Amino acid sequence: MVRDEWFELSEQISRDELMRKRIGGVGGILSTLIHIVDVENSWIRGIQGKPDIQLQFDKYNSIQQIRNLSNSLRTEIRPFLETWKNDFEHDIVTIPWTEGLYTKGEILRHVIAHEIHHIGQLSVWVRDIGLQPVSANYIGRGLL
Secondary structure, three states: OHHHHHHHHHOOOOHHHHHOOOOOOOOOHHHHHHHHHHHHHHHHHHHOOOOOOOOOHHHOOOHHHHHHHHHHHHHHHHHHHHOOOHHHOOOEEEOOOOOOEEEHHHHHHHHHHHHHHHHHHHHHHHHHOOOOOOOOOOOOOOOO
């Protein structure tokens, strides 16, 4: 929901501002949005024991392309998350691109924290260009 609102807000931003290199994050608004999508997909696929999909970031140079990618990857992620059971929380998994063992629960929380972290960076950047950022607030969204 929050990511979709960021896509909507980003459509108001000029291409130059979307592409402009910024301090922090992965370099700018557009690259940060694709990074968020990529990291979420990679870790969730890792939890599922599926291979990572190596996205070529340079192929995604518009908000609509990133939004389409996000939506298409959700078709795989959403059913998995909707069937999440508390029993999964402490399941141990290995992730091919890292060393060590992780629980599925800690990975899921990492994905959430990662997106919130980058939303904070996006918020600072859009304020710098005179826009009101999207709220990352969970409260009041009617999710429960």
